[in-house]
Amino acid sequence: MLRHPLLNHPFEPDIRDWVSCFMGYDMPQALDAELSRYNPNDSQDREYLIRHYALRRDYPQQNFRHRQRLVEVLQAALDDPDYDFDNIWEPAEDDDEYAQWPSTWPAVLDDSRDFFQRLLVAARELWHEDLSRARLPSLQECRAIAQRDRGTRDWLFNIDNSETWRAVFNEAATPYDFNTPGPVFQGEQLSLQLYGDLGRLSVPSTWPASQAPTHCSLILKVQGISELALSGTRFDGRMRTQLTRLNPGYHLRLEIGFECVIECVALSVNITDVEGIRDEKQL
Numbered sequence: 001m002l003r004h005p006l007l008n009h010p011f012e013p014d015i016r017d018w019v020s021c022f023m024g025y026d027m028p029q030a031l032d033a034e035l036s037r038y039n040p041n042d043s044q045d046r047e048y049l050i051r052h053y054a055l056r057r058d059y060p061q062q063n064f065r066h067r068q069r070l071v072e073v074l075q076a077a078l079d080d081p082d083y084d085f086d087n088i089w090e091p092a093e094d095d096d097e098y099a100q101w102p103s104t105w106p107a108v109l110d111d112s113r114d115f116f117q118r119l120l121v122a123a124r125e126l127w128h129e130d131l132s133r134a135r136l137p138s139l140q141e142c143r144a145i146a147q148r149d150r151g152t153r154d155w156l157f158n159i160d161n162s163e164t165w166r167a168v169f170n171e172a173a174t175p176y177d178f179n180t181p182g183p184v185f186q187g188e189q190l191s192l193q194l195y196g197d198l199g200r201l202s203v204p205s206t207w208p209a210s211q212a213p214t215h216c217s218l219i220l221k222v223q224g225i226s227e228l229a230l231s232g233t234r235f236d237g238r239m240r241t242q243l244t245r246l247n248p249g250y251h252l253r254l255e256i257g258f259e260c261v262i263e264c265v266a267l268s269v270n271i272t273d274v275e276g277i278r279d280e281k282q283l
């Protein structure tokens with residue numbers, strides 16, 4: 001069950017939550033003056049208020065699943081031809097928190113349904129990445145994928161920017177195993193420094209043996225993680241990779257050392273800083 005980002009109860013938003021930034025108890029004079037510069041019945045002002053106020057609020061506790069739920073609630077209201085959007089501007093009964101909004105604004109907006117239709121369109125545009133993450137399958141669903149449909153060992157040819165590998169190593173096969181000093185987590189992102197041997201089949205046949213690199217290094221970046229599972233205690237050492245492409249996103253399973261596993265579902269998997277190296281000491 002999705003929990004409220006600030007309160008200890010289920011997250012059950014309503015349409016009024018979309019415009020709560022325009023309503024408030026004892027609204028500060030500075031905010032009143034700022035919002036009063038705009039006319040919500042003017043088409044351009046309406047669009048600006050939606051994109052720069054209603055959808056630009058910084059709620060670090062609100063994640064992509066909260067945004068998905070907000071969009072679902074708004075979509076359901078717009079799908080109902082009898083939904084009374086004008087009623088949203090009325091103060092909530094027995095709740096003074098919503099009793100005030102910008103002093104120069106009309107009590108009820110013209111064509112309130114248009115306001116919320118625009119709000120939905122803008123939300124789908126500005127929150128596109130979050131909404132895409134919310135549509136990713138769960139880890140449980142990914143684990144149920146048949147073995148024959150999972151990614152091959154040449155996983156570097158299945159990432160978002162496989163051309164980055166090809167730009168250095170042409171059409172050469174990819175190393176099956178890498179070594180890593182361990183993962184770095186930052187928010188909903190994961191990165192790993194990888195290095196490994198280049199086997200005979202990994203080197204383009206056109207390269208002279210004396211010039212061909214014997215090792216490679218790169219940085220693996222995983223972004224837009226929607227679900228993550230970790231097991232084990234020491235996340236450095238030899239790494240084996242299974243990458244299954246979804247639509248959209250990826251299911252990534254990294255087995256590191258003897259006991260550690262990093263498994264996640266994410267929107268994007270790519271690589272940077274790809275190098276071919278002849279001297280292992282440079283790694």
